[in-house]
Amino acid sequence: MNQRWGRPIVAWPSRFRPSFWDGVALPLVLGAIMLLAWASQQMSQPFHPGEQLPISLDPIYLPEYALRTVLRMAGALVASLVFSLVYAAAAAKSKRAEKLLIPVLDILQSVPILGFLSITVTGFIALFPGRLLGYECAAIFAIFTSQAWNMTFSLYQSFIGVPNDLREAARMYHLSPWLRFWLLEVPFALPQLVWNMMMSVAGGWFFVVASEAITVNGDSVLLPGIGSYISVAIDHRDLHAVGYAIVAMLSVIVIVDQLLFRPLLAWVQRFKFEEVGSEEVEAPWFLVMLQRARIFHLMSNLMGAMTKLSLRIGAKLPPLPPLPRATPRAGKAIDVIWGAILVAGAALVAVEIVLFIRGEVGSGEIAHVVLLGAITLLRVLSLIALASLVWVPIGVWIGLRPNLAHRVQPFIQFLAAFPANLLFPIAVVTILRYRLDVEIWVSPLMILGTQWYILYNVIAGTLGLPTDYQEVAAILGVRKWLWWRRLVLPGIFPAFVTGAITASGGSWNASIVAEVVKWGDTTLTATGVGAYIAQETAAGDFPRIALGIAVLSLYVVVFNRLLWSRLYHLAEERLRLD
């Protein structure tokens, strides 16, 4: 049916008549529009370096700060979405682009996110001189870097994983590349992408909080938001304010989850590529509202019409002329040349970086930073081991009780989303009060937020362990240590590895904020490459920031290659349950 404006409403099918939910929906829509206007106005305020934006500790301002924080997150999410669509499509469609893009993405994933902030902030400020927008962009960019890479990977994996028969059907029925992208590839990728977005946003809160207080060349700027609020609270040693911030953050996470991700997850069920209908997800209330309220039908019809129009235009685009098909030999030659360009480019950049760092820093200091990296590595490793010792038994215990597990899982997701840096002040106060050893007791902060991934995955792995196996073990009288060794540990291993990889990645990232913590004018500093980066960022010493980030990234890459990817392959190859 062609929706025309001005058609009498009464003639519409009953599903278009106003419903109870319209009463709820209308204010929400209007509010959202006004919010956007307000936010863009706030963001483009004039601002000059050295100025201080007043951050009040009065909890009355917290809703506004929370809103600003959410908007930053939303901006980063949209940017990540656009970036990942373009990047993943390019990598999936062109073999030559893939050769460059995928390894680059892999490295980008290993670069500590707060490192991006340190490096890019001056550039963004220069982009919008005299405006707050530059700082906002820098913060959003930092959040973007915490989300974009794994969303892109997810999309890329989905794009190259589109089943061949669907591709053939699409070609057989003459879908243009444009139609194919929107009707086949994107829908196929959606479920995984939404899941990844949820994980990314959960991880992103940590970085929003960390990036709102930006230090540039010794000047610190506080962007209005929960992160700045808490950093002011830390300066004032105000534990009450810390408490308010924690409550505000909790509410934000719950609201975003309820309004955005529950509905999205339920909605993308239909895109799941499963031949048999899997378990039905209960429709979340917000999705019900979206689907029942007429006003949203209007909007979705409008959007649908726009999509259709774009598809129609896309369909009418003349098909691309077939690329001149290179002979195999010429193709190979181009491949070789392309490879050579890539290698040469990489070598050039590597030399540039080395020269840049060596211009300022002596080899003694480089060795020292490498040593600092080793100390941080030791922390990460022991923390993962410790967290595993604690959470594997607990996770298995929960996973063996499916009813409990299903109730606990959303709660754990919530814990993983909660930015652990909000809890740092409490830890610092404890360390100070009991005069604990900083080198050791700062470490748990690194895994505070990421240990939940281990717990979550262990529970999921245990849930996935076929009951048959458990029954066999029971009948054979396999108990105690043998039960762990022969049944549970191999059974949950793939899930555990996934959780541990995520946890370890998070811990590396957290090291920059966890190895240096403050309470009022007391600063606790542990030895490690994270602390090094944090200090040099505060001092605005670029060659040293670059050195720290390079060393940290190098450790992450090597560590991933040597340990995690091997464990992952072992899990994939030998211990898959099928």
Add this chain to the structure above:
Amino acid sequence: MSADTSLSPGANAGAAAATALIASHAVCKTYTTGESAGRLVLDHIDFALKEGEIVAILGKSGSGKSTFLRILSGLTEPSEGGVDYRGNRVEGPAHGIAMVFQSFALFPWLTVLGNVELGLEAQGVPREERRQRAVAAIDLIGLDGFESAYPKELSGGMRQRVGFARALVVNPDVLLMDEPFSALDVLTAETLRGDMMDLWLARRVPTKGIIIVSHNIEEAVEIADRIIIFGSDPGCIRNEIPISLPRPRSQSDPAFRRVVDEVYTQMTTVPGTEAAKRRAEPIGVGYRLPDASIQQLVGLLEALSIPPYDGRADLPKLAESEHLSTEELVILIEALQLLGFGQVGGGDIEMMPAGREFAAADLQRRKQIFADHLRRNIPLAAHIRRVLDERPGHAAPEGRFLAELEDYLSEEEAAKVFETVINWGRYAELFAYDYDSGVVSLENP
């Protein structure tokens, strides 16, 4: 559906000899993997589909029949030669050719209606007409009432009906079907096949020719005017059997059985044992071994050795009584012949003395016999054993054998053949294999 095109008779092959709808000329396909020279999977295929004809293509897996269908459809480009559709060279999927897929290939996020409309949408057919034609196609194929259902709500048979509706709604001249019924259970497949044939015979679809790739011999004999049998390595047209049985055809008709027997014989004749027609060449190291399971082979030999067969069985009957699909049976029969336990003639499998001895023996003796036959008749097994005997440690990494196999087969096929020979070799205790290290050796744990 608008049947605006005049139809030529569907059943009567004689009257439709006129023009070729779609024809391939000396089509070759070579797959290049890495630095090796490339493997020939299709070797100079000349084929023409005449108007009003249904052609079934049979052949064991790996004979390139699906690849050939994709070349006809324009999905895959031939390495040499070309395909003409109504006198025009096929370059990419052509309008007028539709395809039905084994896996249905429905878009799970589109409803039945959305899936059926897809091809029309891509052609830019206006919305009203699109809806009308899609609904007509859905009615035609017996899916009315399911327009708003998502594929995952439907059973396999219903899904394939959507697949057919999606193909028919674009009014194709030529309908290509890639094992359209093989993912369905027997009963559902029969019903759907019957419905399709009714539409075709009653000329309710504008389609002028059908090519169906199948591995089910009865199915092919039931619906085809002509059966093409593909030989493998490289894929080629081994044989062509015209079927002039009157329609509707009954599976119990003796004439029908005779044709089925003939096709069975053609299908199960192994190159090495094929006496007359071609160069009788012994199979080589790179031969694509059929992935027959030891359990099934042993079971089949035991069944053959006792009444009612007593050493000789009619292949179609054997398939029925042992509950084997044609595909499974073809694989088992090929393995029996390769190993020298049986031979095929006139649609029958006959046990050879070694097969009888095997069936009568106890477990240890069976393993011995099997080992002897492996070494004598399967060059790959003999080769692996020889290499292991010669090596000082009597062990070799699997990679070395896989690399040798990949000279002849694709990576995937090589892995499959290697897995088969490992299974056979393990049963015969000819060699051992360690999964974790990927090492083939002589030691038995």
